[in-house]
Amino acid sequence: MTAxxxxxxxxxxxxxxxxxxxxxxxxxxxxxxxxxxxxAVDTVDxxxxxxxxxxxxxxxxxxxxxxxxxxxxxxxxxxxxxxxEGRDVASLSGADRRAAxxxxxxxxQDPFASLNPRMRVExxxxxxxxxxxxxxxxxxxxxVDDIMRKVGLDPTLKKRYPxxxxxxxxxxxxxxxxxxxxxxxxxxDEAIAALDVSIxxxxxxxxxxxxxxxxxxxxxxxxxxxxxxxxxxxxxxxxLGRVVESAPTEELFARPKHPYTQALLxxxxxxxxxxxxxxxxxxxxxxxxxxxxxxxxxxxxxxxxEACSVDRPLLADQGARRVACHLPEGAPAV
Amino acid sequence: xTVLSVKNLKTHFFTRAGVVKAxxxxxxxxxxxxxxxxxxxxxxxxxxxxxxxxxxxxxxxxVVSGSVKFQGEELVGASEERFKSLRxxxxxxxxQDPMMTLNPxxxxxxxxxxxxxxxxxxxxxxAWTRARDGLGAVGIPSPEERLRAYPHQLSGGxxxxxxxxxxxxxxxxxxxxxxxTTALDVTIQAQIIHVAQRMCADRGAAMIWITHDLAVxxxxxxxxxxxxxxxxxxxxxxxxxxDRPRHPYTVGLLGSVPSANKRGQRxxxxxxxxxxxxxxxxGCAFQERCPRASGTCAAQPQIAGHDHLVRCFHxxxxxxxxxxxxA
Numbered sequence: 001m002t003a004x005x006x007x008x009x010x011x012x013x014x015x016x017x018x019x020x021x022x023x024x025x026x027x028x029x030x031x032x033x034x035x036x037x038x039x040a041v042d043t044v045d046x047x048x049x050x051x052x053x054x055x056x057x058x059x060x061x062x063x064x065x066x067x068x069x070x071x072x073x074x075x076x077x078x079x080x081x082x083x084x085e086g087r088d089v090a091s092l093s094g095a096d097r098r099a100a101x102x103x104x105x106x107x108x109q110d111p112f113a114s115l116n117p118r119m120r121v122e123x124x125x126x127x128x129x130x131x132x133x134x135x136x137x138x139x140x141x142x143x144v145d146d147i148m149r150k151v152g153l154d155p156t157l158k159k160r161y162p163x164x165x166x167x168x169x170x171x172x173x174x175x176x177x178x179x180x181x182x183x184x185x186x187x188x189d190e191a192i193a194a195l196d197v198s199i200x201x202x203x204x205x206x207x208x209x210x211x212x213x214x215x216x217x218x219x220x221x222x223x224x225x226x227x228x229x230x231x232x233x234x235x236x237x238x239x240l241g242r243v244v245e246s247a248p249t250e251e252l253f254a255r256p257k258h259p260y261t262q263a264l265l266x267x268x269x270x271x272x273x274x275x276x277x278x279x280x281x282x283x284x285x286x287x288x289x290x291x292x293x294x295x296x297x298x299x300x301x302x303x304x305x306e307a308c309s310v311d312r313p314l315l316a317d318q319g320a321r322r323v324a325c326h327l328p329e330g331a332p333a334v
Numbered sequence: 335x336t337v338l339s340v341k342n343l344k345t346h347f348f349t350r351a352g353v354v355k356a357x358x359x360x361x362x363x364x365x366x367x368x369x370x371x372x373x374x375x376x377x378x379x380x381x382x383x384x385x386x387x388x389x390x391x392x393x394x395x396x397v398v399s400g401s402v403k404f405q406g407e408e409l410v411g412a413s414e415e416r417f418k419s420l421r422x423x424x425x426x427x428x429x430q431d432p433m434m435t436l437n438p439x440x441x442x443x444x445x446x447x448x449x450x451x452x453x454x455x456x457x458x459x460x461a462w463t464r465a466r467d468g469l470g471a472v473g474i475p476s477p478e479e480r481l482r483a484y485p486h487q488l489s490g491g492x493x494x495x496x497x498x499x500x501x502x503x504x505x506x507x508x509x510x511x512x513x514x515t516t517a518l519d520v521t522i523q524a525q526i527i528h529v530a531q532r533m534c535a536d537r538g539a540a541m542i543w544i545t546h547d548l549a550v551x552x553x554x555x556x557x558x559x560x561x562x563x564x565x566x567x568x569x570x571x572x573x574x575x576x577d578r579p580r581h582p583y584t585v586g587l588l589g590s591v592p593s594a595n596k597r598g599q600r601x602x603x604x605x606x607x608x609x610x611x612x613x614x615x616x617g618c619a620f621q622e623r624c625p626r627a628s629g630t631c632a633a634q635p636q637i638a639g640h641d642h643l644v645r646c647f648h649x650x651x652x653x654x655x656x657x658x659x660x661a
Contacts, residue, residue: 059519059520059521059522166607166608168607169607196375196376196546196608197375197546197547197587197590197591198375198586198587198590198603198604198608199607199608200590201589201590201592201601201602201603201604202603202604202605204592204601205600205601205603208598208600223520225520226592227592229592229597230592230598230601231592231598249597250597263521264520264521267520267521267523267524268520268549269523269524269527269547269549269550269552269553269554270552270553271548271549271552271576271588271591273552273553280521280524280525280528281521281524281525284489284491284492284522285519285521
């Protein structure tokens with residue numbers, strides 16, 4: 001791996017639902033009302049090398065989006081640190097801080113909700129670079145044209161509003177907005193999930209072209225394993241706030257070791273699987289309000305042992321791969 | 335035995351901006367115990383086709399012509415009374431959002447018992463037993479307890495199971511499932527597909543599974559119909575359509591699924607956008623995005639073929655003994 005551009009060390013993010021006045025009084029009087037704490041992200045370590053594409057995969061509620069938002073600086077971490085090019089982002093101030101946060105940009109899932117409907121495309125794309133001095137008022141127009149061309153949008157449409165564009169085009173506007181501040185690192189949070197299949201391929205291709213052109217590093221958050229398999233160099237699997245496995249893409253797909261990864265991989269519908277009778281993994285994702293003790297996956301795991309319900313398995317290095325499972329060799333191959 | 339036979343179905347929406355021909359001449363038939371995958375992108379008319387079959391098209395939409403024969407009975411033009419006695423009884427539906435099926439202010443047992451008593455004269459006690467067994471059959475643990483729950487107390491996957499249990503309560507002959515797993519996670523999606531597949535096989539119900547995801551129907555359906563801009567462009571057995579696609583749109587769709595491509599390479603993208611249904615080009619609706627289009631495509635191609643049908647002037651050849659696109 002090349003020198004890390006971004007490192008996440010022991011990051012946790014907890015969301016607390018505080019009690020209101022009535023709740024506090026009720027609690028004083030002996031009711032069992034408590035503050036509800038969601039451990040969205042639970043001590044996660046992650047290192048991303050310059051130019052790497054890392055796929056972050058998990059089901060809803062696993063904390064993948066929260067982790068992405070912490071990395072992009074939208075949420076602050078409850079615990080732990082985020083290093084950008086070796087420097088703790090939270091400890092920086094002034095111009096350094098601004099440079100570090102500008103360098104990490106985010107692309108959102110919903111191209112309908114993430115664009116201000118009352119702004120024209122040229123304002124949406126051109127606002128941030130103007131504020132940050134990447135262009136001046138006189139060069140703004142040319143700057144916007146240039147970025148729009150790079151993401152495959154016709155610059156003559158820049159006077160339009162977001163609602164005049166299709167979903168795929170809107171997603172391109174979102175990408176252009178992120179690129180306008182010359183980021184080094186993009187967090188793509190389900191960036192193609194809301195698009196039609198034929199449009200998904202167009203946007204995925206655009207991501208790959210931009211990576212080459214601007215030497216970008218991606219954290220690609222998705223629930224869609226086939227997309228991640230296609231685009232990522234390395235895949236990180238999360239379950240209920242924790243990383244359970246991370247490995248180079250080919251290794252992970254060839255031989256998943258964590259039982260959860262195995263379950264996830266075997267249950268993705270694939271074109272080459274016909275009328276099949278499989279037994280899906282039992283049960284549902286537990287509530288992050290009250291996660292199971294020990295390994296979070298043990299109530300659904302067919303290999304669960306006694307230790308699994310007591311001790312939290314730590315991520316252990318196995319070559320380029322890291323697995324958090326009490327089974328020394330990981331789950332048997334299926 | 336043919337459960338459903340749809341011929342030249344046309345459902346149009348008469349909007350202020352013009353007539354949207356959401357479904358414009360769709361044909362298919364469905365045998366007992368079989369699953370048909372109805373695949374298309376947003377706006378292709380796949381959901382409207384499903385809604386037309388069950389008589390749930392609301393104004394400004396209207397089934398303007400064609401025939402929908404359910405077990406020999408013509409449903410186009412049938413009275414609302416007739417539809418009411420069929421829906422939830424002989425024909426059941428599963429929707430993308432289970433909250434659309436479930437009433438949020440009623441307990442699960444109330445809703446399930448109501449669904450039985452609406453169509454059959456049985457005692458409440460017996461209806462309750464059937465409701466409980468129904469929940470058990472779709473793999474809901476401790477069904478007695480779940481019967482007393484309100485929908486908001488259940489998770490998304492659990493709600494969808496309840497919706498499926500309700501759909502199967504009266505042993506329907508036909509089930510129309512509209513994107514029932516799109517909102518669910520993969521492990522839950524796998525469970526739901528598994529349940530639906532098993533229930534169909536056990537009870538011999540025919541099912542239309544509407545989806546945008548070819549990979550889902552590849553593992554589930556017996557036959558696949560691919561829709562584009564209100565028309566079926568390709569129809570055939572699952573193996574034929576997935577392994578030997580003939581319509582350029584199907585070929586493009588399969589090519590743009592990431593797993594079908596080599597890692598890290600560019601995906602074969604279909605250029606352009608899904609067409610505006612108010613301003614379709616004359617002739618083939620796909621011509622502007624099609625790599626094989628020619629002058630001939632300005633005329634409307636007819637769907638042709640014996641078992642593997644395709645609506646195209648320049649279809650891909652059937653490759654002999656080789657898979658054109660497989661993952």
